[in-house]
Amino acid sequence: MDEPVIVQPKPYHVAVEAGNRYLWCSCGLSQTQPFCDQSHVGTTFRPVLYAATETRSVLFCGCKHTREQPFCDGSHNNLVDEYVTDDRPREALLAQTTLAPFDAAGKALLDGGCYVRRHDQLQWTARGGITIAPVISARDGAEFIAQSAVKLESGDSDVFSVTDAEVVLFCLTGEGTVTISGREFPLRPRGGALIRKGEAFRIAGDSGSEPLHLLMTVCPGDASLEIIDSMSEGFDTRYAERTAIYDESSRKVMADRFYQVLIGEGTGSDEVSQFIGEVPQSKAAPHRHLYEEAIVILSGYGTLWTETLRAPVRAGDLIFLPARQEHSLECESPEGMMLAGHFYPAGEPNINY
Numbered sequence: 001m002d003e004p005v006i007v008q009p010k011p012y013h014v015a016v017e018a019g020n021r022y023l024w025c026s027c028g029l030s031q032t033q034p035f036c037d038q039s040h041v042g043t044t045f046r047p048v049l050y051a052a053t054e055t056r057s058v059l060f061c062g063c064k065h066t067r068e069q070p071f072c073d074g075s076h077n078n079l080v081d082e083y084v085t086d087d088r089p090r091e092a093l094l095a096q097t098t099l100a101p102f103d104a105a106g107k108a109l110l111d112g113g114c115y116v117r118r119h120d121q122l123q124w125t126a127r128g129g130i131t132i133a134p135v136i137s138a139r140d141g142a143e144f145i146a147q148s149a150v151k152l153e154s155g156d157s158d159v160f161s162v163t164d165a166e167v168v169l170f171c172l173t174g175e176g177t178v179t180i181s182g183r184e185f186p187l188r189p190r191g192g193a194l195i196r197k198g199e200a201f202r203i204a205g206d207s208g209s210e211p212l213h214l215l216m217t218v219c220p221g222d223a224s225l226e227i228i229d230s231m232s233e234g235f236d237t238r239y240a241e242r243t244a245i246y247d248e249s250s251r252k253v254m255a256d257r258f259y260q261v262l263i264g265e266g267t268g269s270d271e272v273s274q275f276i277g278e279v280p281q282s283k284a285a286p287h288r289h290l291y292e293e294a295i296v297i298l299s300g301y302g303t304l305w306t307e308t309l310r311a312p313v314r315a316g317d318l319i320f321l322p323a324r325q326e327h328s329l330e331c332e333s334p335e336g337m338m339l340a341g342h343f344y345p346a347g348e349p350n351i352n353y
């Protein structure tokens, strides 16, 4: 027996307790998945011990092909040609769910605090040379992240600082520069930038470019954006590269989908990951993530489904997904859908259960 048995092409969600020890089955033969029942005896496989040091939820690999035993690392997605989709008849899904209405502020609330917000109904306020509109905050039920849309018509913004929080920028349109504690980095459409804790930043639009239009994600989300008098020093030189841009050659394959992590480990992100994803015309099987997530639809249209509700989504819409909320994003546009996501805690976007 050289290859493990694929028990299921997705992980097991298990609540582990601090001080307890867990023997994860690596061969796939156990009848007590995801744990060992000694069925590996006589094979070359051995169980993997996990000693929990804290009480938390973990995702034990169910496909047995992870490279990060005993936990899921997303490898299950590439054991199949197609991402696992929801093949239930549409009529049944429509009968099971109700169309969530958009309120006067352009927000459609779905199950579990999940929502879709229309970008063209955001409430803008001028501050520090920018206009800013809240997208996700603690008032919406977010525990870890806060997200705002930001516009800069021209010139330079004031200098901002968010003490004890990471700030991640995503450029929707326009071109410009973000200066992070004295160092300049380009802002380009479908590109991201990271400001580490304790650093200051200022944004500036390029002359001749259309106005800068960004998403700004702050984590922890209860930190406040302060305007300070001058650019502070203190750039964290351990992470010299702070920006990344969407680049087809850097995409990772996930069955029939693609994604690229823009802000993550490589840019020194401790809290938030930022990615771009490409989704073909399809409906993902309902699933959950351990992380709290914010998504912006960059192109295409479709439907966001939760257990009992659904809402249409289109380019520009902003989605909030609480951790562990069951959901399914359906792309209905024949040309596919592009989206960008931010989530806490930082990691890989291809892990769900």
Ligand code: FES
Pocket: 008, 009, 010, 011, 012, 060, 061, 062, 063, 064, 065, 066, 067, 071, 072, 073, 074, 075, 076, 077
């Ligand atoms: S279930 Fe095996 S890598 Fe995810």
